């Protein structure tokens with residue numbers, strides 16, 4: 001049975017990925033940090049051997065312990081890692097304290113770096129593996145009042161491209177999904193009017209659903225996508241073309 005680690009899987013895009021990968025036959029490690037009840041509920045819904053594992057992805061000791069626990073539980077490492085956990089930061093560039101930016105980088109950049117660090121040895125040893133990093137359209141084109149978030153998501157694109165070159169010879173693919181606006185809790189800082197304005201700016205006339213991202217992730221993890229690496233693919237309804 002193939003194994004997948006999905007970080008931040010209790011809610012939003014990560015939850016949808018967990019449901020879809022489980023439905024497609026994967027054993028899922030449902031990582032969570034604060035949403036314990038939702039993670040345990042999802043664990044029950046999906047059923048064994050999938051398992052919920054708590055870890056703050058910005059903390060190296062917790063990430064290491066998560067990989068050790070998963071390896072003991074599944075009896076093997078991860079075939080697929082989806083670095084999905086992330087936080088947003090909204091405000092005027094000059095108003096954001098450096099400490100908030102450092103926390104953002106710890107979660108959005110160090111988190112994926114750590115999960116790649118602890119997940120890659122198994123993939124390299126087997127000469128097979130797939131890493132999917134969740135960035136954002138803002139990592140491609142930048143967003144006003146989300147400058148720090150855009151920086152963190154641009155870093156994920158750099159991580160994807162460079163790591164794809166380093167581990168390609170070991171037959172490990174590393175790709176990036178850069179979603180447009182997706183209907184999750186992350187949009188809670190936007191008013192209804194702002195969401196409607198975003199819909200109007202989108203050629204397909206709607207904002208995205210978590211499924212729009214999950215189906216792409218499942219494809220990138222499939223055997224049909226073994227020649228795709230180092231790429232940034234953006235499900236965004238045409239918002240950025």
Ligand code: NAP
Nearest residue numbers: 008012013032033034035056057085086136181182184186
């Ligand atoms: P969400 O509903 O707010 O979910 C965020 C997830 O990240 C939660 O499951 C949360 O887990 C997890 N997380 C946050 N900090 C964590 C930490 N330190 N350690 C482990 N997990 C942590 O947001 P979402 O929209 O699904 O976002 C998922 C990813 O997509 C993020 O990387 C986000 O930047 C990206 N994205 C979202 C959009 C959008 O419009 N929604 C667009 C582009 C990109 P807990 O609740 O357990 O703490």
